[in-house]
Amino acid sequence: MKLSGWGRTPVHATRLIHPEGEADIRAALADGPLIARGNGRAYGDSAVGQQTLDMRRLDHVLAFDPATGQLVAEAGLLLADIIACFLPQGWFPAVTPGTRFVTLGGMIAADVHGKNHHRDGGMRHVTDWIDLMDQDGTIRRCSRQENPELFEWTIGGMGLTGVILRAAIRLRPVETGWIRQTTRPAANLEAALAALEADSHATYSVAWIDCLATGDAMGRSLVMTGEHAALSELAGKPTLPPARRKRAVPVDLPGFALNRFSVRAFNALYWAAGQRQQGSRLVDWDSYFYPLDAILGWNRIYGRKGFLQFQCVLPDASAHAGMAALLRAISASGQGSFLAVLKRMGAAGGGLSFPMPGHTLALDFPATARAQALFDRLEAITLDHGGRFYLAKDARLSAGTFRAADPRAADFARFRAGAGLTAQFASAQSARLEL
Amino acid sequence: MQTEIDRNPKATVLLLGARSDVARATARRYAAAGYGILLAARDPERLQAEKTDLELRYRVPVTLLAFDALRIEDHAAFVAALPALPDVAISAIGLLGRQEADEADIPAAITVMRSNYEGPASILSHLANAFAARGSGTIIGISSVAGDRGRATNYIYGSAKAGFTAFLSGLRNRLAGRGVHVITVSPGFIATRMTAGMDLPEKLTASPDEVAEAIFKAQEKRRNVIYVRPIWRLIMLVIRSIPEPVFKRLKI
Numbered sequence: 001m002k003l004s005g006w007g008r009t010p011v012h013a014t015r016l017i018h019p020e021g022e023a024d025i026r027a028a029l030a031d032g033p034l035i036a037r038g039n040g041r042a043y044g045d046s047a048v049g050q051q052t053l054d055m056r057r058l059d060h061v062l063a064f065d066p067a068t069g070q071l072v073a074e075a076g077l078l079l080a081d082i083i084a085c086f087l088p089q090g091w092f093p094a095v096t097p098g099t100r101f102v103t104l105g106g107m108i109a110a111d112v113h114g115k116n117h118h119r120d121g122g123m124r125h126v127t128d129w130i131d132l133m134d135q136d137g138t139i140r141r142c143s144r145q146e147n148p149e150l151f152e153w154t155i156g157g158m159g160l161t162g163v164i165l166r167a168a169i170r171l172r173p174v175e176t177g178w179i180r181q182t183t184r185p186a187a188n189l190e191a192a193l194a195a196l197e198a199d200s201h202a203t204y205s206v207a208w209i210d211c212l213a214t215g216d217a218m219g220r221s222l223v224m225t226g227e228h229a230a231l232s233e234l235a236g237k238p239t240l241p242p243a244r245r246k247r248a249v250p251v252d253l254p255g256f257a258l259n260r261f262s263v264r265a266f267n268a269l270y271w272a273a274g275q276r277q278q279g280s281r282l283v284d285w286d287s288y289f290y291p292l293d294a295i296l297g298w299n300r301i302y303g304r305k306g307f308l309q310f311q312c313v314l315p316d317a318s319a320h321a322g323m324a325a326l327l328r329a330i331s332a333s334g335q336g337s338f339l340a341v342l343k344r345m346g347a348a349g350g351g352l353s354f355p356m357p358g359h360t361l362a363l364d365f366p367a368t369a370r371a372q373a374l375f376d377r378l379e380a381i382t383l384d385h386g387g388r389f390y391l392a393k394d395a396r397l398s399a400g401t402f403r404a405a406d407p408r409a410a411d412f413a414r415f416r417a418g419a420g421l422t423a424q425f426a427s428a429q430s431a432r433l434e435l
Numbered sequence: 436m437q438t439e440i441d442r443n444p445k446a447t448v449l450l451l452g453a454r455s456d457v458a459r460a461t462a463r464r465y466a467a468a469g470y471g472i473l474l475a476a477r478d479p480e481r482l483q484a485e486k487t488d489l490e491l492r493y494r495v496p497v498t499l500l501a502f503d504a505l506r507i508e509d510h511a512a513f514v515a516a517l518p519a520l521p522d523v524a525i526s527a528i529g530l531l532g533r534q535e536a537d538e539a540d541i542p543a544a545i546t547v548m549r550s551n552y553e554g555p556a557s558i559l560s561h562l563a564n565a566f567a568a569r570g571s572g573t574i575i576g577i578s579s580v581a582g583d584r585g586r587a588t589n590y591i592y593g594s595a596k597a598g599f600t601a602f603l604s605g606l607r608n609r610l611a612g613r614g615v616h617v618i619t620v621s622p623g624f625i626a627t628r629m630t631a632g633m634d635l636p637e638k639l640t641a642s643p644d645e646v647a648e649a650i651f652k653a654q655e656k657r658r659n660v661i662y663v664r665p666i667w668r669l670i671m672l673v674i675r676s677i678p679e680p681v682f683k684r685l686k687i
Contacts, residue, residue: 018628020628060488061487061488061491061492063487081492085492
C-alpha cells in the first residue's frame with residue numbers, strides 16, 4: 001500500500017504489517033528490510049520502509065511505580081493514553097512534543113523534546129531502559145548500564161538500531177491538570193531571544209513568531225511561559241479540566257486556501273489576540289501543550305500535495321545572526337508559515353539526537369516548488385551558522401547536507417554497519433540520507 | 436486523584452470472547468467509565484497482560500475467566516460460578532472461517548456456524564434468564580451486516596450471524612418490560628486481526644475503538660439496533676431490497 005508521514009509527502013509503496021507480538025516481528029525480519037512506525041506523526045519519510053511495522057497494537061501498560069513515577073509499557077502506547085490514564089492518578093509526561101498523538105516508541109526513536117527542553121532535556125533524559133529487538137530476533141535490554149552504546153544510539157536513532165518493543169520512562173508528579181501561562185509580546189527578534197534566555201528558569205517556555213513581519217518588527221513574537229498549577233491556585237476550578245471538544249478537518253482544502261494573504265491575516269490576528277491576552281492565566285493542559293490536537297487531521301488544511309516542515313537548531317554563538325538570516329529569507333520569499341515556533345534548547349543529547357544548546361525554529365509550508373527553493377536557502381543558512389536538522393520533521397534533506405550539518409551521521413552509519421543493522425533496519429529517510 | 440484500585444466499582448461488565456480486538460477496545464472503554472471488568476476467553480492466562488494494562492490504566496478490578504463458547508454443556512456452570520452477576524454482558528464471540536475452503540470442509544463450516552450462533556446464543560440465554568430473574572441488566576450481542584442477507588462470498592458465517600441477529604431480536608422482544616435491555620450491534624467492516632490483509636474500503640471500515648465507543652453510547656442511550664457506521668444501514672437496506680432473481684446472479 002501507499003504510505004507517507006504526517007506531511008503527506010513523499011508517498012512510498014510499502015508492505016504494512018500489524019504485529020500482535022514478538023513472533024510477528026521476527027517473521028517480518030525474515031522477509032526483508034523494515035522500519036517500525038508509531039502513530040505516523042513524523043512529518044517526512046522516517047517511518048516508511050520497504051516493510052513498515054505498525055506498532056500500535058502493542059500498547060500494553062506493563063508496570064507503574066507510584067513511588068518513582070516510572071512507567072513501563074509497550075512501544076505502541078499512545079502518549080494520549082498515558083495522559084488520559086495517569087493524569088487522573090497525579091502524573092504527567094516529563095517530556096512531551098507538541099502533539100499527544102505519538103507513541104512511546106516513536107518518542108524515543110526521535111528523541112522528542114518539549115517546551116521544557118531548556119531545563120529538563122528531551123526524551124533521552126527521562127528514559128530508563130529500552131528492550132530492543134535486533135536483526136536476529138534477539139531482544140536486548142539497553143540502559144545507561146547495560147549495552148550503553150546501543151542505548152545511546154537508539155534514542156534519536158529513528159528506529160534504525162532495531163525494533164523498540166518496550167521501554168521504561170519517568171512521569172512527573174502534578175497536582176492539577178492546569179498550567180499557569182504567562183504571555184508577553186516581544187517587539188522583534190532580539191527581544192524574543194532575550195526573553196527566552198531570561199526565562200530559562202521557567203519550566204516551559206516557547207515563542208510563537210510572526211515570520212511575515214518585516215523591518216523593525218521582524219521576528220516579533222509572543223513569548224509564552226508555563227508552570228504546572230498547584231491545587232491552591234485553582235480558585236474553585238476542578239482539579240482536572242473538562243475534555244476539550246474535538247473538531248475534524250473533513251476534507252482536503254484546495255491548495256490555494258493557504259496563501260500569503262490568509263497566512264498574513266492569521267499571523268496578524270494571532271499577534272493581536274496575544275497582546276490582548278498578555279499576562280498570566282490558567283490554561284488546561286490540552287490547550288497549552290497540544291493546541292492543534294483539537295483539530296483532528298489538521299494536516300489536511302494543506303491539501304493533497306501535503307506540506308513540508310523545517311526545523312533547525314542553531315548554537316548559542318550564532319543563533320541571533322542565524323535566526324535573523326532565516327527570517328529575512330522567509331520574508332523575502334513571501335511565503336509565510338502558519339505556525340512558526342521559536343524555542344530555547346538546553347543540553348545536547350547523545351547519539352544522533354537533534355537538540356543542542358541554542359535556539360530552534362520550526363516552520364511549515366505547503367509543499368510547492370517555491371517552498372522547495374526556500375528550503376534550499378534555509379538549509380544553506382543553517383549550515384553557515386553551524387546548525388543542524390531534526391530528522392522527525394525532515395522529508396527532503398540530501399545526504400550531503402545532513403552529513404555536513406552533523407558529523408555524527410558518519411559515526412552512526414559506521415555503528416550500524418558494524419552491528420550488521422544497515423540491511424535490516426531501513427526507512428526511505430535512512431536510504432536518502434545514507435544512514 | 437485516584438491511585439488505588441477501586442474494589443467496589445459501581446457496575447461490572449462481562450466480555451465474552453475477550454481476546455478479540457473489539458472486546459479489548461470495549462473493555463478499555465468500560466474501564467475508563469469506572470466499570471469492573473470480567474474477561475472471559477478460552478485461554479484466560481493469555482489475557483494476563485490485558486488485565487495488568489486495564490488495572491494500571493483505569494484502577495478498576497479485572498477478573499479473568501475460562502470460557503469456551505463451543506462447550507455449551509459448561510455454560511450453566513459458568514454463569515453460576517460468576518463472582519457476581521454482571522450488570523452488562525457483551526458477546527464478542529465470533530469466527531470468520533474461510534468461506535471457500537469451508538464449502539468443501541463441512542465440519543469446519545459447522546464450527547463456524549456453532550461459533551457464531553449456537554455458542555453465543557447459548558451463553559446469552561443463560562445470562563438472560565439470570566438477568567430476568569434479577570429484573571435488570573443489559574445484553575449486547577455483536578452480530579454482523581453479513582447476517583442481513585446471505586451472499587456467496589460469506590454465507591456460512593453470514594447465516595449464523597443471521598440466526599444470532601434474529602435471536603437477539605426475539606430476546607429483546609421477550610425481555611422488554613422485564614428490566615433487561617438487549618442491543619444488537621452490526622459493526623460493518625472492522626480493521627482487526629481477523630480482517631488484516633483484506634483490502635477494505637476506508638469509509639466503510641471502523642476501528643475497534645470506534646466500535647467500542649458506539650457500543651458504550653448505545654448502552655447509555657438504550658438503543659436497540661445499531662450500525663457502527665450509519666452508512667451500513669443504507670447499504671444493507673439496498674442489498675436486502677434487490678429482488679432475488681437479480682441478486683442470485685450478482686457477485687457482491
